[in-house]
Amino acid sequence: MSEQAEYGGLPDKRQVAASFSRAAESYDAVAELQRSVGEQLLARLPASLQPQRWLDLGCGTGFFTRALAERYPSGEGVAVDIAEGMLRHARPQGGALHFIAGDAEALPLQGASVDLLFSSLALQWCGDFQRVLSEARRVLRPGGMMAFSSLCVGTLQELRDSWQAVDGFVHVNRFRRFEDYQQLCAGSEMQVLALQRRAETLHFADVRSLTRSLKDLGAHNLNPGRPGGLTGPARIRALIEAYETFRQPAGLPATYQVVYGVLGKPR
């Protein structure tokens, strides 16, 4: 079975783009985990790396576009995102020379044109990760590097299990298995310099603040198979009751299984 078929049932890309476009104004205020993950990804870049041309793929509001510009003042930056609304938000804040609408699975860039491809928490939205890797390999110059963070199975497990207890529907985005990241990276014709998984847990006062923050991030459930229509008060009460069983002293936990990968294109 192909990776895409196995992973299947991913949201339509137009829906992903529309959802993130709508979230462009609210995203930064709730992107605590995204900040911390992106910082950890930056810290994984070798200190000796001095890219002439770098790409921030799935740049969102451009926080890491600007961080990369600061880190590589003599390099030229390109920022790509599938959501026009995110680009409209990021562009006036600068950092990259070009802000381009595009898809990680079909990059709007020439072959062998970048030295560093940086992508933080965007590639979990791509159904065909093999294609993402082959696009990365195509646009990287020999000796270039890809550094990405993404999410794998186990992410938002508490929310998934709670909904499961209520109605058995898929209310949480599907995620690729870590083993699939391992296998696909190993077969990418790039050298896997590092590939790790780390759990990060956020805590929320209640279920409403968790679902509100997912919506503000643009990352709420877009899976086909999600139940349509409104969520009635009885179901919400049942969800709250189920989620309460996970409560910890710090609040309701929301676990993210974060994948960090660094790959090098052979010279």
Ligand SMILES: C[S@@+](CC[C@H](N)C(=O)[O-])C[C@H]1O[C@@H](n2cnc3c(N)ncnc32)[C@H](O)[C@@H]1O
């Ligand atoms: C969670 S945000 C992360 C933004 C930014 N990298 C950060 O760390 O703050 C995910 C971004 O990936 C973008 N995205 C989703 N699917 C994409 C695709 N196939 N190609 C390019 N960008 C995509 C979304 O539009 C969104 O802006």
